[in-house]
Amino acid sequence: MTSQVTFIGAGNMASAIFGGMIEGGYPAAAITATGRDPQSLDALASRYGIQTTSDNDVAVEHADVVVLAVKPQVMREVCHELRDSVQRQRPLIVSVAAGLSAETLDNWLGGNMAVIRCMPNTPSLVGQGAAGLYANARVSEEQKRLATSLLETVGLVEWVADEHLLEAVTAVSGSGPAYFFLIMEALEDAGKKLGLPADSARRLALQTAYGAASMARESEFEPAELRRRVTSPNGTTERAINSFEDDGLRQLFEHATQACATRARELADELSRD
Numbered sequence: 001m002t003s004q005v006t007f008i009g010a011g012n013m014a015s016a017i018f019g020g021m022i023e024g025g026y027p028a029a030a031i032t033a034t035g036r037d038p039q040s041l042d043a044l045a046s047r048y049g050i051q052t053t054s055d056n057d058v059a060v061e062h063a064d065v066v067v068l069a070v071k072p073q074v075m076r077e078v079c080h081e082l083r084d085s086v087q088r089q090r091p092l093i094v095s096v097a098a099g100l101s102a103e104t105l106d107n108w109l110g111g112n113m114a115v116i117r118c119m120p121n122t123p124s125l126v127g128q129g130a131a132g133l134y135a136n137a138r139v140s141e142e143q144k145r146l147a148t149s150l151l152e153t154v155g156l157v158e159w160v161a162d163e164h165l166l167e168a169v170t171a172v173s174g175s176g177p178a179y180f181f182l183i184m185e186a187l188e189d190a191g192k193k194l195g196l197p198a199d200s201a202r203r204l205a206l207q208t209a210y211g212a213a214s215m216a217r218e219s220e221f222e223p224a225e226l227r228r229r230v231t232s233p234n235g236t237t238e239r240a241i242n243s244f245e246d247d248g249l250r251q252l253f254e255h256a257t258q259a260c261a262t263r264a265r266e267l268a269d270e271l272s273r274d
């Protein structure tokens with residue numbers, strides 16, 4: 001039987017997931033999303049054919065799975081508001097919020113809940129997401145299979161056994177799309193500075209990112225080998241790669257991902273304090 005899935009919060013991440021689920025064939029009628037702005041909810045309802053409401057309590061009434069997809073800063077208030085209804089209904093809770101631990105969420109929801117923490121990413125919208133998942137001890141094997149099957153409709157699913165590894169998942173894939181978008185912007189700008197018309201620079205940069213990612217995913221060779229195959233000895237690529245290496249590109253990634261993981265820990269500390 002199709003599980004009833006309710007998204008609390010229907011912003012960027014939630015709509016990427018339910019949009020991708022529907023695109024992948026999940027019945028829109030089994031999906032409910034909540035929010036605060038009736039106009040945005042109406043727009044989502046007519047675009048995707050999902051149920052919408054601004055009443056979070058009503059939305060969880062018949063839910064098998066409740067996906068908490070509000071900003072971490074409003075999660076406590078939302079969980080307190082949902083406490084009575086989820087304690088009655090006992091759905092599987094899936095939180096996509098950065099930082100907040102399963103224990104904190106469980107406490108805010110009144111305790112003894114099956115909680116999965118999920119760190120997804122926005123390419124879920126086009127069925128190319130990558131999500132890291134962690135389950136607390138109350139989650140059954142069947143519920144893990146359910147979460148896996150729901151999220152696999154929008155991309156790759158990787159379970160982690162240690163909750164702290166979700167900080168690394170956030171640093172690599174949760175925030176990761178933004179790094180690649182930044183690289184696309186930078187490559188486009190660099191192309192313009194070298195004289196390309198703006199629209200050509202954008203098309204070339206985007207197609208190159210797409211081509212490289214598709215090739216890396218499908219190839220039997222690892223990315224380092226694929227890079228070597230573009231890099232002719234004493235050719236043009238070698239100059240560019242050497243320039244990146246000399247300017248410390250790898251360290252830049254190391255520092256940025258550490259900063260990201262640190263922020264995930266900070267959020268958890270800031271928000272779980274009473």
Ligand SMILES: NC(=O)C1=CN([C@@H]2O[C@H](COP(=O)(O)OP(=O)(O)OC[C@H]3O[C@@H](n4cnc5c(N)ncnc54)[C@H](OP(=O)(O)O)[C@@H]3O)[C@@H](O)[C@H]2O)C=CC1
Pocket residue numbers: 008009010011012013014034035036037056069070071072074078096097098119120121122174175
């Ligand atoms: N964006 C991303 O790439 C990723 C985000 N995440 C996580 O996803 C979560 C949501 O982020 P994101 O989608 O970017 O943020 P958005 O601001 O786009 O979405 C949050 C939504 O929650 C709604 N909301 C706020 N308060 C309530 C409430 N009381 N009841 C119901 N809905 C409410 C907001 O409505 P309104 O606008 O009216 O306030 C908004 O539409 C965060 O916890 C974030 O850590 C995780 C991985 C990736």
Ligand SMILES: O=C(O)[C@@H]1CCC=N1
Pocket residue numbers: 098170174175
């Ligand atoms: O920037 C953020 O906090 C969220 C979590 C991962 C991606 N976006």
